[in-house]
Amino acid sequence: MFYSKKGGVTVNKKGITAFFSHTFFAAVFLGLCLLFSLKVNASETVMIDGVMYYLEDYGTAEASIDSVTTRDIPAGSDFSEVTVHNQIVYNGKTYKVTNFEFDPPEDTLEEMILRKTDSNDNRYYPKHLKKLTIEAGIDFLDTNFSNYIALEEVVFEDPKDMENMGLYFYNCPNLKDIYIPANVDVLPRLRRCPNTTVAFAPDHPKYKVVDGDIYSKNGKILYDVPNGSKNYKVKKTVKKIEYSAFYGNDNIKHIKLPSSVKKVDGFAFGDMKNLKSIKFSKEMIAVRPDIFYRTDKLKTLTFPKNIRKISLFCDGIGLKKLRKIYINAPKLKKIDLADIADKSKCTIYVKNNTVKNQVKKAGFKGKIVVR
The missing domain is CATH 3.80.10.10 (Ribonuclease Inhibitor)
Structure with a gap:
């Protein structure tokens, strides 16, 4: 539904002197209200x-x-x-x-x-x-x-x-x-x-299409994946996955990111109702909290050894079936896993006690295993 955008009525009071009666003001006010109502x-x-x-x-x-x-x-x-x-x-x-x-x-x-x-x-x-x-x-x-x-x-x-x-x-x-x-x-x-x-x-100076997907002209940015196969492999030329690139894609079940990918923007893998697995790039150093917004079928996430920042805002808006998290990094700069939906059923596997303590301090109350 659309609503008309109506301008208000402005009365310029400059020069109005105090001898005007309250009755006069009331009459003016009522007149303006009637005019505005008709408008x-x-x-x-x-x-x-x-x-x-x-x-x-x-x-x-x-x-x-x-x-x-x-x-x-x-x-x-x-x-x-x-x-x-x-x-x-x-x-x-x-x-x-x-x-x-x-x-x-x-x-x-x-x-x-x-x-x-x-x-x-x-x-x-x-x-x-x-x-x-x-x-x-x-x-x-x-x-x-x-x-x-x-x-x-x-x-x-x-x-x-x-x-x-x-x-x-x-x-x-x-x-x-x-x-x-x-x-x-x-x-x-x-x-x-x-x-x-x-x-x-x-x-076109900015975009090109390769195999149905939209890339930057130089192929380094993957902007959008409208369809894609069930087992989707990101091309090795790609360095960045753009905002919402896979958002709402119901075709893809498995995604593999090559080592060339260093950055993944927000909501990139959001609302993917059939996504079951994802392999992160070995060169990724950070994971944004919203990349799996409304994506619920993932049961396992494995973070590479170069990862330094992990944030997963899961509770109620994604990753509801997450059961295992593998962190292969020897040390982290930032971690936030406090919002994992079902902590009692999720286990985090880490490489050493340093990361184990970091996970605990970040608020995770579930099981942590050093392996």
Whole structure:
């Protein structure tokens, strides 16, 4: 749902002298309140060519398709292809369309992953929309397409608007391939879109695609893995795994990081419902607390001898089935394992008493074995 952004009413009191009566002030105040009330209530909602527009009395409008329900569609109508206009005319008045958005989430990638849909969801477009065209000149775009099972393509009259909106698609099985021109800096995020591939212009300065995955131009940064095989091996050119690179990927069960990888950013392996094992790079020196956010099937983690900082914030948000942790480092600079969900069932194996004492001081109350 969209809400009109109404400006307040400001009264300039400069020059008003004390002889004005309280009655006068009351009358002015009531008059202004009435004017403001009329202003707020002047907004209307109208559907034009299948798109819902929220009209604002100062000549602008916000557009939405996410709020259109099956009840809004006239009998016998087909709105499988719709266009969001940058300007509309209603009752003789012209409105500039400034916004096109769904109910905006706090975190687009996280919120678009809806594995279970509401059986009472009566929105029209997730089941019927095939083609969406967005005219150029709309100031604010904020949408993600989750479970749009009929969607085939989204057309931008101005390709630069891809940057403005972002490209987030989840469970869109009919989505066609996506092409990114060289002058557009956008990172598409696709999950459960098995028939879709992303292609960047050959002269794109920032990104390239190799085997369906998105890398930096020099191949040193792995940005995104939309699909991947069950047994996924990160390429030996990669030095950094970018933020949320594997987030929400349900295809992958096992991941192996080569020794070239030295840094893994936040949420990199988050919300991976089928991930059962991961082999860290021998050269990793730190593990962020949020890299396994909402990832629950891992039972064992083994940290290499070069690791120096380990933080796992697990309780309630990931690693619920973790049973064994192997720490092969002779000494740590930082460790935080206090939030492991079930300490009574988790055992930590360490190389010496130094690390054992560090683990204890960090708040871990479970079993620690020196091996």
